Amino acid sequence: MPSVNLNADPITDSEWSPHILLAFLQSQSQTALTRLYHKPSSCLSVFRLLRPLERQLIMNLLWLESTIPMSTMSAWVTQEGKKPYDDSLSTLARLHIIPKSTTKLALNATFRTSLRQAITGGGTTGSFGVPAEPDPQHPPPDIATLDAYALERWETILHYMVSSGTGQHPTKPSQEVLFLLQRSGLMTKTRGGVLQITSSGFQFLLHDPHAQLWELLLQFLHMAEERQMDLVEALSFLLMLSTMELGLAFATENLSPTQNAMLADLRNYGLIWQYDASARQFSPTRLATTLTSSSPPLPTSRNTGAGSHDQGFIVLETNYRLYAYTDNPLQIAVLNLFVTLKARFPNLVVGAITRESVKKALANGITADQIISYLTTYAHPQMRKNKPLLPVTVQDQIRLWELEKNRVKSQEGYLYTAFASQQDYEYVLDYAKKLDVVLWENPTKRCFFGSLDGHANIRGFIERRTAEKA
Known part of the structure; x- marks a missing residue:
């Protein structure tokens, strides 16, 4: 098994902010998460995304074979640290890493076994990828080539977003990528059928590449069921990629049908490289190997326009x-x-x-x-x-x-005018105000403007009043 870095990029509690993937995982069922935790690479990736305090709690429980009383752990917590401690327990419970119990504390047995395996390196599950046999005709590209490939694919997507609808003609991403951009609300079709960037898309450009990647990948995961893909298999494959070693080639034989079907999409995003679509091996790019890391997902020599906040221009x-x-x-x-x-x-x-x-x-x-x-x-x-x-x-x-x-807003509705008397005008206006459908009124000219929704009620009221007078 390739060497594994447990923490990847240690950060302090003050620097930590919740990862977008954690909210997605917390929305999944316990059954789905337990299936996910069968993969050591998935447990390691989730562990990396947690806050330092949450990681410390897991490590304290990881090698225990039995539960411990909640009071035993809380005895170590200071008064100032009680809220962060409670928040950490709540997060771990929502991820089903620990049970939702107020008396006993223990790790999910599946998570505990898999994380132990990830740390000790035992087993032959292929959870961290199976290195491919050397192919003299198609050796894996070097890291510089992989970086250039990932940068070109990713910038093609971003450049198309900002250039569409401006008359420019940038390189067009695949139809699958365009569908994902439209589905996620980052781009929309104009009346002329042309895709152009939306307000959400512009906000997307302000995010760092990590956040951009996960925003698209989570939208991809949301579409898994309608594409008849196994959501857990898709998610575990992404987490497996994040633990692979950059520059190595990995075999496709051990991948599930869902994971094999994902290869084409991941090529479009620049997360993996294959010399052709039928190749029996692939190489993850830096975009993939840093998915659960704080390391830069793209070469630092060029700025993509969506990251590097410290390099203003x-x-x-x-x-x-x-x-x-x-x-x-x-x-x-x-x-x-x-x-x-x-x-x-x-x-x-x-x-x-x-x-x-x-x-x-x-x-x-x-x-x-x-x-x-x-x-x-x-x-x-x-x-x-x-x-x-x-x-x-x-x-x-x-x-x-x-x-x-x-400053000017248009709204559809009806203008009510030509009232026979001031009394009739005030009577109908008072009724319309009670319905909260009056958008504008002019007492001098005895007219008011009502919303579209209130027209049927106002018309019925006028007709009934007219019939009563007759």
């Missing part, structure tokens, strides 16, 4: 001029969503935030706060010396342009 002036120190096509394409680009040099792009460029972004579903958030996230280190970081005049103007767009 944008300088924004009070006169709305913007300077972006980048030559990355993806970053430039993102800026083009809300900036009027005026000049481009080998490592610098010059543009300006204008009313027209912001209105174009707003029309595409991008909000003012998202624009400001992007500018803040990728501000140049020199900009970070300013307080506030972004010019207040620019922030206020972007928000004013948004208010300008939203």
